[in-house]
Amino acid sequence: GAVVSQHPSRVICKSGTSVKIECRSLDFQATTMFWYRQFPKQSLMLMATSNEGSKATYEQGVEKDKFLINHASLTLSTLTVTSAHPEDSSFYICSARSPGGPTDTQYFGPGTRLTVL
């Protein structure tokens, strides 16, 4: 099946720094990618929808200036957490949609665990 990778898998940073997370679709072109945030023992909360070549669409309550999303190519989307604070510590998961066929399917990356000290 389709593969989506994320890098890094784990990152620890100091408060006030910025962190970039990459999401790549390895064997298909993804016109749409999604970024989720997962708190411990909770479900995935959609943060934003990223469309290649256009601005991301953010969900209500998500600060677009804090969570910068760039979808520069059909295989890469990046999420940058700017001026990170401890409350930003979370598990960030991306997914990419594989187009075509009778049922589009989202493939999920393995996630990035961010810890802000």
Add this chain to the structure above:
Amino acid sequence: GDSVTQMEGPVTLSEEAFLTINCTYTATGYPSLFWYVQYPGEGLQLLLKATKADDKGSNKGFEATYRKETTSFHLEKGSVQVSDSAVYFCALEDSGNTPLVFGKGTRLSVIA
């Protein structure tokens, strides 16, 4: 709006027990339905899916049938194993380019 409700966990079963995790949904259209599994420390993996009423999705011994009349997509497995211990998420996709809507997840622990 669209929503997914699944039974709260945690669910603890002995090996070889029968598993049912209930999932119901509300949607404006005719959604596709999914079950995802998340093993400890990993991302989500698609377990099975169904795209229309009465479809049955199956994989690795797990099954779920799309019941439009009861708006349900319950996950079942006849005999669970310790390796099935994970968090299971029910989800729906309404149409086209819309994001998935997830339930809150159900943690399953299988003990030997």
